[in-house]
Structures are given as structure tokens and as C-alpha cells.
Amino acid sequence: MSHPLFSPFQLRSVIFPNRIGVSSMCQYSSQDGFATDWHLVHLGARAQGGAGLVMVEASAVTPEGRISDGDLGIWKDEHVPALARIAGFLHSQGARAGIQLAHAGRKGSMTVPFRGERLLLPQDGGWQPLAPSPLAFSSNYAVPQALDQDGINATIEAFRQAGHRAVKAGFDVVEIHAAHGYLLHQFLSPLANQRTDSYGGSFENRTRLVLEVVDAVRAEWPAHLPLFVRISATDWAEGGVSGDGSSSQGSHVGWTPDESVKLAALFREHGVDLVDVSSGGQIPNAKIPVGPGFQVGFAARIRTEAAIPTAAVGLITQPAQADSIIESGQADLVLLAREFLRDPYWAVHAAAALDDSASWPVQYIRAAPQHSATRAPVTRPEPA
Ligand SMILES: Cc1cc2nc3c(=O)[nH]c(=O)nc-3n(C[C@H](O)[C@H](O)[C@H](O)COP(=O)(O)O)c2cc1C
DSSP states (O other), X not given: OOOGGGSOEEETTEEESSSEEXXXXXXXXXXXXXXXXXXXXXXXXXXXXXXXXXXXXXXXXXGGGOSBTTOEEOSSXXXXXXXHHHHHHHHHTTOEEEEEXXXXXXXXXXXXXXXXXXXXXXXXXXOOOEESSSOOSSTXXXXXEEOOXXXXXXXXXXXXXXXXXXXXXXXXXXXXXXXXXXXXXXXXOTTTOOOOSTTSSSHHXXXXXXXXXXXXXXXXXXXXXXXXXXXXXXXXXTTOBOTTSOBOTTOBOOOOHXXXXXXXXXXXXXXXXXXXXXXXXXXXXXXOOXXXXXXXXXXXXXXXXXXXXXXXXXXXXXXXXXXXXXXXXXXXXXXXXXXXXXXXXXXXXXXXXXXXXOEEEXXXXXXXXTTOEEEOOOOOXXXX
């Protein structure tokens, strides 16, 4: 029996063998931005486990665009070979390889979460975070420096160059990270962007930077390969909140689902192929109605109203749930994060649960259900 979850999906010339993707997940396991054996084994295992798309974590386009000093990076050419090795292995398992290009903005210069998530001070290797406006995320974070026009130009250029390196590394997909309260989302939201120049105020001004970044990356990224953007569809602050997330009168209203639909339609016109729809992250203590598939409705709305393919993410854990998201046309891909940490083989297990045929790595076939196909390692030409 063939389920929509296991049907192929094509964007530009890239064919995803199924609709299941590993969502980007920071591993905080790099030094100076370099990918390590951890990344190869971690991501590689999930490709062995049958995911059709494996997204490499948020990869900083500049050193000061890192969340922490353990973040992965793509800000220099020296980063490319280790990334190319990962992309090559993902391909060898039949998965498509993606990478997320990121700038943390005001959420930067922190210690890695499993070492306390404190502000990384200059004497410990910390840096001055950059943002649209000098507004700290919370009292635990640094007050960022507002980017001037030169800084904005340099940021766009850094994204462009990172896109170029992603081509060199052989990825099939790049995703621009404009969600979760990081730099590009900070420009979108009045909660973080209080500029009075052409990058602040109106919808057109707040969306200017992300569209300039999209244009720069799209110009660099080959025409036959798809470009994704991840957004937070809402700040969960439509009613108006103050900077610390508490409700208060006369305060700023956050980024809204209506604006997300409008922006997604612009993305389509600018050559974006898929919007990866998440939410939140702009303010601490936002009231988020977390539950199974709680963000899927945003992906569905954007897909219908902006007429652009979407990926759904957020508490998608069950095979039937994932299959029905695809079958009902709410999204074109499902991305799973924590469930893939629990089970790297979620995709082949989901196929077994749905009584569908999954292809197991040929080396593992003696452990696979009887009707499973084998997946011989594919060798692909090394990237130029
Ligand atoms: C360990 C960890 C690291 C994450 N790092 C990233 C990241 O690099 N980029 C990103 O867009 N989201 C990141 N996220 C968010 C996930 O991609 C995903 O959107 C979120 O966890 C909800 O999906 P889930 O319910 O399947 O876990 C991270 C989540 C986790 C658990």
C-alpha cells in the first residue's frame, strides 16, 4: 500500500524520495564553526534511517551570527570540506541534503545550552551581538548593537557567500533561517525592530532585509536547486505584549499569521520554493498552545492562501499523523526534530507501522520487515 507520506516530491530538479525530513537541530558541537565526526554520524544515521531530506543545523554566516561558541558555521571556505563530506554521505543513503543558513542577531554570544546557557562574556570569547534595534531579548542576553547600513550590506553579502559555499559543499537545498527570534525574524517583528529608517516601521520596510537576503542567495544558488525559508508564522503576541512577553496596554503587537501569508506570497515571487513554517521565539514567556501538530494550521494556511509549497513542523511524532498532514494537503513535507533524536530510524519504522514498504540500507536488510526493499549505497559524483 502506498501512503502519501512515502510518495516522492519534486522541487525544481530535486526529487525527495519521501515527504519526511529531519528538521534543523543545533548540536552545539563545533569549534570555530567546523563540522565534526559528530555531525557526520548524527546526520548520517538519520539518512540511513530513511529520511528523504536531512537538514544540517543552523549554520552561522558570520562568527558573530552564532548563537553560541559551539555553533556550526559556513562563514569561511575552510568550512566547506567537512560539510561536503556530510552531504556526500547523505546522498550515498538516498537522502537529499539541506543546510540552514543562519544569523542569531540579538540572541548571540551565549554559552552552549548544555553548559548553562549564560551570556558568553568577552573575556571568555564572547562578542557584541548585532540586531535591528538595541533591545535585549531578555535580561539574560546582551543588549545588541543596531546594524547600520554598512552592517546590513555586510550581512546580505555574508548570506550570499554562505549560499556559494553551500553549492560548493554539494547540498541540494539551502534554507534561510528567518524564524525563532533570530536576526531576520527580528527585522520582521515590531517587538524587536523599532527602526525609523527604510528597514523599520511598515510591513514593506520590516520585510526588506529578508527579501534582500533571499535575492542574494537565490542569485548564488543554482536555478535547478530549491530554496527554502523558515519563518515563525506568529510571535504569539498578536494581542500586544511588552518586551518581556507580559501583556500590557499600549505595547507593540508582534508578527502575525496574516503578515506571514503576505510575506510567503512575496517569497514565491522572489524565487523561494518552499516555506518551512514554525512559530515563536521572538519573546520569552510567549503563551504558546503547544500540542500535537500545533503549527500545522499555519503551514496549511500559507500553502493555500500564498500558493506556495510548505513544510510543517512541531510535535509531529506519529506516522498516521504525518501521513494525514500530507494526504489532506496541509503541507508538502513534514519535518521532525526531537522525534528523530529519539529514533534515527523513524522513517523506516513509520513505513512499517503504516504497512508501507520502506527501503532499508542493504547492510541492514536482515533486520528489516520481510516486504522491505533494499537501498544499495548510491555513489554520486563529488561536488566540484
Ligand atoms: C536540539 C534542538 C536544536 C534545534 N536547532 C534548530 C536549528 O538549528 N534551526 C531551527 O530552525 N530550529 C531548530 N530547532 C527547532 C526544531 O527544528 C523544530 O522546529 C522544533 O524542535 C519543533 O519540532 P519537534 O516538535 O519535532 O521537535 C531545534 C530543536 C532542538 C530540539
